[in-house]
C-alpha cells in the first residue's frame with residue numbers, strides 16, 4: 413500500500429468548493445451507519461464541522477511532509493483519547509470519509525483514487541492509534557480539576573485557578589481543551605496562563621462570549637470547589653528549546669495575554685534576564701484585567717517593561733491605539749524574539765508589520781492556525797465544539813488492534 417499524495421490532493425481539490433455540503437454528508441453518513449457514535453459528539457455540530465474540515469485540509473496538504481504530518485497526527489491521536497475514541501471507531505470514520513469523497517469527487521473518482529485514499533487513511537489512522545496507545549501508558553486521557561480560585565476581574569472576564577487531580581506536564585505557551593459539567597461533550601480551548609508551578613495549579617483567563625456555552629459557564633456559573641475536565645496540553649507557541657539570549661517582545665490582545673504571561677513566567681524561572689517588553693491591549697481601561705499583577709511583576713523585575721494600551725476609550729490617560737499601530741511607535745524590534753497572541757485580525761496585522769520592519773518570520777511566535785480554529789473569536793458564540801467523550805471516558809482506552817477502512 414503506497415501513498416499517492418498527488419491523487420489525494422487532486423481529488424480533494426475537487427471537493428474543497430463544496431466542502432460544507434461534503435462535511436454535512438460525512439456526519440450524516442457516519443451517524444446513519446454507526447448511530448452509537450452520535451452520543452460522543454456535542455448536540456450542535458457547527459464548530460465540529462469546521463474542525464473536521466481544518467484537520468482534513470491540513471492532513472491532505474502535508475502529505476508530502478511525513479515528519480510534520482506524523483507529529484500532527486500523533487498529537488491528534490493523543491488528544492482524541494479524551495473523547496473516548498477507540499481504535500474501531502477509525503474504521504467507521506474511514507468508511508464514511510471514503511463514501512463522502514466518492515460522492516463529491518464525482519468524475520475524479522477512479523479505482524486508483526480510491527486506493528490512494530484507503531492507503532492514506534489507513535496510514536493516518538494507524539499513526540493516531542499508535543500515538544494514543546503509547547500515550548495511554550504515560551498520561552491520563554483527561555484530568556479532573558478542582559476550581560481553587562475564581563476572580564471576576566471585569567464583568568465578563570474571570571481568572572480561574574485550577575488544581576488538576578494528577579500533575580499535568582506542560583510547556584509555557586500551551587493550551588488545553590476545557591469541558592464544564594453543565595455542557596457535556598462540548599470542549600473549548602483556553603491557554604494556560606502560567607508556567608509550571610510546584611503546586612501543579614494552572615490558571616485560565618476567560619472572557620464570557622455572548623451566547624457562549626463554556627466561556628459563560630466558566631465566568632458566570634463556576635464557583636470555588638466546582639470541578640471541570642481538562643484535555644491534554646497541546647500547542648507549539650512555546651519558547652525555543654535552545655532558549656536564545658535575545659530580548660523579547662510580547663504583544664497581547666485581550667485575554668490573548670494568557671499564554672504570553674506563561675512565557676514571561678518561564679523566562680523568569682529560567683534565571684535569564686533579557687529585556688522584555690510586554691504590550692497588553694484592551695478596548696477599555698476596565699478590561700485591563702491583569703493590571704495589578706503585571707505592575708507588581710514589573711516592579712519586581714526591572715528588566716520587564718509592561719505597557720498597557722487602550723484602543724476604545726479616547727479619554728484614557730495612558731497609551732492609546734490599536735496594538736498593531738502602537739507596536740510601530742517603538743524602536744525596531746528586529747533583533748527580538750517576538751510572541752503575539754490575541755484576536756486573529758490583531759495577530760495578522762501585528763505580525764505583518766513586524767515582518768515589514770525587519771523581524772525574521774522564524775523569530776515571530778504565534779498560536780498556530782490549529783489553535784485559532786479550536787478557539788473561537790470572542791465576538792462569536794462558542795455554541796458547540798469538540799469531538800465529545802463517552803459517558804465513561806476513564807475506561808475508554810483504545811483497543812489493541814488497528815483498522816483502516818473496509819473496502
Ligand SMILES: NC(=O)C1=CN([C@@H]2O[C@H](COP(=O)(O)OP(=O)(O)OC[C@H]3O[C@@H](n4cnc5c(N)ncnc54)[C@H](O)[C@@H]3O)[C@@H](O)[C@H]2O)C=CC1
Pocket residue numbers: 601602603604617618619664665666667668669670671693694695721722723724733734735736753754755756757758761779787788789790791
Ligand atoms: N483566553 C485565552 O486563553 C486566549 C485567548 N486568545 C484569543 O485572544 C483573543 C482575545 O479577545 P478579546 O479579549 O476580546 O480582545 P479584544 O477584542 O478586546 O481586543 C484587545 C485589543 O486587541 C487589538 N485589536 C482587536 N481587534 C483588532 C483588529 N481588528 N485590528 C487591530 N487590532 C485589534 C486592540 O488593540 C484591542 O484593544 C480572542 O480571539 C481569543 O480567542 C488567544 C489565546 C489565549
